[in-house]
Amino acid sequence: DTAVSQTPKYLVTQMGNDKSIKCEQNLGHDTMYWYKQDSKKFLKIMFSYNNKELIINETVPNRFSPKSPDKAHLNLHINSLELGDSAVYFCASSQRGTGYEQYFGPGTRLTVT
C-alpha cells in the first residue's frame, strides 16, 4: 500500500541511451512532481503536472520529458543520456495548492556510464 512508488529503484545505463522512470501514486492527488538530487545532495524540482497540464517546467534540457497517462502516473523519459544525468530522481505528489504537503517516492538512482 505504498503511497508513492517508483520503478526501477536502480538504473545503470550507457551514454546515449533512452530510458524511462515510472511513478505511481495511490493517494488520489491531482498534482505530481519530479525532482533531481545530484551528487552534492541538492534537491531541485524539474517538473510538476496538474490534471495533465504542465504547470512548472524548470530549466531542464528538453531531453527530459514528463509523460502523464492519467492522474495517478507521471513517468519521466530521458533521451540521449549524458554522464551529468547521473543522480537520484524523486517523484512526489500532492493536492494542488501551497497549503498541501508533498509526499515523495523512494527515489531512482540513475547511473550513466
Add this chain to the structure above:
Amino acid sequence: DAKTTQPPSMDCAEGRAANLPCNHSTISGNEYVYWYRQIHSQGPQYIIHGLKNNETNEMASLIITEDRKSSTLILPHATLRDTAVYYCIVRGNNNDMRFGAGTRLTVKP
C-alpha cells in the same frame, strides 16, 4: 535559489529536544514555511508546515516569529532515528518547493 538559511549541522543528545532554526527574511505574506527531512538517501519526508501561527503535530512543533522572518522546528524528544538532513522551505503560490542545503542533525546517544 532557496529563500531560507539554515546552519549546516547540529548535534543533539538522545532524549533531549532538538531545536532547528531557519531564517527566511524575504518571505511574503502568502508563503508557507515547510519542513521536510531526508534520512540517508530516502525520499524526503514531510514533517510540518505553517503560515503564521505556531503548529504542532505528532512529529514536531513549528514556532514562527511574529514578523515571520524566522522559524524553529522542535523535535521534543530526539531519538537516534531522527538523525537526518532537515530542510526548511518557503513555498509560494506557484506550488514550487525550493530546497536549500538543509541542516544535518546528528542525534547522539
